[in-house]
Amino acid sequence: MTELQDDIATAQFDAALEAHESLIADFYTPSCVICKKIEPMLGALEKSLQGRLHAVKIDAEANPELAAKYQVRGVPTLILFRGGRLVDRKSGFMTATMLRQWVEPHVGG
Structure with a gap:
């Protein structure tokens, strides 16, 4: 299993x-079971x-201002950025295949 880098906060996110x-932000909460299943798949894809593609994880509970900025209503929420702009988002569980099929057209896979 491939882990994502440590959690990042608002200032680190802006720098990333x-x-x-191409960057994908994985908004999660520590108690989210589905989030824990997606993380290694996202790390392997990265x-x-x-x-x-660069992937980061963001604890939505610890970073409510960042979650609010990107209108995160539930977890997991994956938000894909290209050139600093939000290009797409997905919420809920995805298989590794679904994740790859969603990301590759945006990053040239």
Whole structure:
């Protein structure tokens, strides 16, 4: 299993958006079972795309201002950014195949 980097907060998130052409933000809560299942799949996808996608996880409870900014209403919520702009979002469980099929058209897979 491939883990995502440690949680990031608002200031770190803004820096990550500027530093990476394609970024996926995984909004979660520590008690979310589905979130724990998605994390290793997202980490594996990030690794397989070899630098074309950067993934970060954000605790929605610990970062309510960031969750509110991106209108996170439930977890898991995955938000895909390209060139610093929000391009798509998904909420709820996805299989590894569904995740790949959703992300690849946006990052050139």
